Amino acid sequence: MAQRVGIREVARQAGVSVTTVSHALNDRGQVSAATREHVKRIAVELGYAPNRIASALRSQRSRLIGFVSDEIAATPFSGRVITGAQDAASELGLMLMVVDSARDSGLEERQIDTLLAQQVDGVVYARMFHQLADVPATLGAHPTMLVDAVDRAGVQPSIVPDEVQIGRIATEHLIEAGHRRIAHLTLEQQGEARDGREAGFLATMRECGLSGPVIRVPGIGDAVAGRRAATELLRRHPEITAVLCFNDQVAMGVYQVAQAAGLRIPQQLSVVGVDDFWPISEGLDPVLTTVALPHYAMGRLAITRLEALISGQPDASPREARLACELVRRASVASPSTP
Amino acid sequence: MAQRVGIREVARQAGVSVTTVSHALNDRGQVSAATREHVKRIAVELGYAPNRIASALRSQRSRLIGFVSDEIAATPFSGRVITGAQDAASELGLMLMVVDSARDSGLEERQIDTLLAQQVDGVVYARMFHQLADVPATLGAHPTMLVDAVDRAGVQPSIVPDEVQIGRIATEHLIEAGHRRIAHLTLEQQGEARDGREAGFLATMRECGLSGPVIRVPGIGDAVAGRRAATELLRRHPEITAVLCFNDQVAMGVYQVAQAAGLRIPQQLSVVGVDDFWPISEGLDPVLTTVALPHYAMGRLAITRLEALISGQPDASPREARLACELVRRASVASPSTP
């Protein structure tokens, strides 16, 4: 079922030509204020909504943006990126076409081709975990914006969280609370997120004249890793009073081991996570202090910058934009008990 | 940047008319096999991809489906619905336009209007939590399919999980493991999910000649509710050996209270969740036995049925389809220890 009323009908009812209707409605051309208002009123009365497909075909501007993701769903973290992108898009009169490749790069190429066949004006290329990415060649000269990924070739603009700053603010928070013996629980597997957070931790500790162990465990950043790291920590560094975890899931593992060992959080062990993945950060008891990733902001900025790129405006952000993250103070950090 | 090569170019290179190219590529009309192959080869060589916007305008069929959600992101549960829809769509040569209203029904109406202006062929109207829904009037006569919601007016077709069956299989599993004193931990706030799961629990217990308490707590189904329910359970029904939780987050709360009380799972208390929300179900220790919701299947079926509806084929499913759910056996259920 297509649109009922078209531009011709509006023109007829308003007693003007379709040209005038088009100009009036798009605030273009030379139309007297009176005519403009009149046309707009008629259009509203008739419930006229322009057929976007027709206008896209004619104007060679679909106002469609492709959103290419490797995992929208499998991981719950990404949703806010899409929400941010969607909000910005709707403010700019754009529509998102979201596509999820489930990590299959062959499928991803086909999806991008489909998107291009739909005449999208540009593409957001989003990854779930901060990484160096190879942008598919088929994206070629189309306006593109990477999110949570940096173009290995150094060509396409990108938006990522400031991982080093994450490590810094978390560590600073622990130090300000009075901790001196702090450990960082993280992954063996290197990556932008791991490397940055660890660098932020180490730099901040050093600048405060402190040092603390970094426990690296194999596997992905889940509760299992957290349990493994916490177990090792308790065995090798029982003097530690606070831990900065790679993410909230690792923190969940720490809670489990701490509780089993009779260690009370935060009285005997302060814990900070990263992600602010609420089913966990707000589900843990006590609720978890953590650094929130700027998912929503990244989504918004991606669309804003992409639109600028498409319409040839200058880009206000640096090509590789790093977004600052915020500490969410909850109940898992306290001053260390005096020994 | 639009498509480089158009149908005219293919026609020229193949030495035929655009009509023949169109027919050959779409396997329509009367074209000799030889010509068809020849045209297809040329098209591939030139990397031709039809401009979907032009073909949509002409054929009055955009092959676009609107996906209207109240929360893609805020809750992580929904992603698999979209993935399922996307997979089915791609198999049928359709594209999804996903939109998230963040529970703002005014915004939702505007989003639907935008979708209709984009000439979507149909709309999937998905809710995050199984509910009775009022379908926006603006959807009117457009092909529509509800997901995780049933049309209050009884008009539009829908797809929901079989909540009663969820309660049944979970309870049966506990009974088969040897439990007799089983409680159901759920919400005060009524709703399709709560009511159905509870009904399934009660019916199954009754049919086995058993009865068990239902603990209802205020608030939403999160870990806080789980802690509250578990605390109450321990106080009022210490004889219970197994609990069926409203969802995985409630189960997380039960784990916390059990561990604090020195109750071992599953040796002293068996726990079953609902959702199979993996950061929790696989993050808990021991890993949680739970009933997986058919998110992916619902997404797929929504698109399949919608396409049938759009193209006027008969619908194989009942108007209000209920999808069966599966028990995921992990480590939180054991036989009750003999007293």
Next chain:
DNA sequence: ATGAAAGCGCTAACAA
């Protein structure tokens, strides 16, 4: 300030 007319790239009657 307004309107006539020419397409955007494709599909589908209708002709040949």
Next chain:
DNA sequence: TTGTTAGCGCTTTCAT
């Protein structure tokens, strides 16, 4: 079997 032609609903020169 293949080609000619007329649009789909809108935007955009270019006249008036």
